[in-house]
Amino acid sequence: MLKKILISFLGLIILSVGGILLYNHVKHKPVYGIIVLDKDEKRVTDAINSQKGDIEKSIVVNGKWVKNSNTLVLNTTDAKKITTLNGFQKVTSKKNEYTFEAIKQISKDEATLFSKENAPLIKDEANKAFSSKVHEYVTLGESSAYVNSVFILPDNQYNEFTGSPISLGVLKVKSDASKALINYNNVEMNQLYDER
Numbered sequence: 001m002l003k004k005i006l007i008s009f010l011g012l013i014i015l016s017v018g019g020i021l022l023y024n025h026v027k028h029k030p031v032y033g034i035i036v037l038d039k040d041e042k043r044v045t046d047a048i049n050s051q052k053g054d055i056e057k058s059i060v061v062n063g064k065w066v067k068n069s070n071t072l073v074l075n076t077t078d079a080k081k082i083t084t085l086n087g088f089q090k091v092t093s094k095k096n097e098y099t100f101e102a103i104k105q106i107s108k109d110e111a112t113l114f115s116k117e118n119a120p121l122i123k124d125e126a127n128k129a130f131s132s133k134v135h136e137y138v139t140l141g142e143s144s145a146y147v148n149s150v151f152i153l154p155d156n157q158y159n160e161f162t163g164s165p166i167s168l169g170v171l172k173v174k175s176d177a178s179k180a181l182i183n184y185n186n187v188e189m190n191q192l193y194d195e196r
Contacts, residue, residue, distance in 0.1 A: 064163025
């Protein structure tokens with residue numbers, strides 16, 4: 001009887017230690033970045049203004065959207081603002097493991113395509129083709145769920161590109177973004193990212 005109690009007690013200790021180790025391995029790691037996109041700039045600014053107390057920093061820029069390719073088009077000036085909050089993340093992968101590293105610089109003179117797929121030409125809504133000499137596998141935040149590609153054009157070429165207006169907000173929040181994301185459900189698209 002004593003032997004059974006001892007074995008049960010030892011088994012309980014082993015399961016407890018194993019459970020703690022497993023929890024520490026897979027537990028939630030808080031992130032502090034949120035990206036919001038909407039065709040209506042007022043919805044983006046209203047969402048940000050209603051949460052000002054929880055936002056440490058925010059940037060709102062206006063871009064152009066190409067629906068058939070889910071491409072966000074920005075000018076170089078606005079794209080550089082997004083880099084200050086680590087909004088663009090370069091993706092590297094080994095087998096099925098992906099790592100993300102913030103992009104800190106953007107070419108000011110060259111058109112740049114951030115996409116998993118390398119497209120020789122990017123077409124606007126008027127079917128005019130634009131080329132990009134610079135291509136990197138970079139995502140907006142840490143996902144391409146809503147935005148497949150980000151096309152960055154020098155300011156002078158940006159005006160020639162035809163696309164639907166879209167507003168982008170990049171936020172650094174004070175609390176865990178996974179808990180704060182629910183406050184941004186009024187915008188078309190929202191996602192988390194690790195703002196490091």
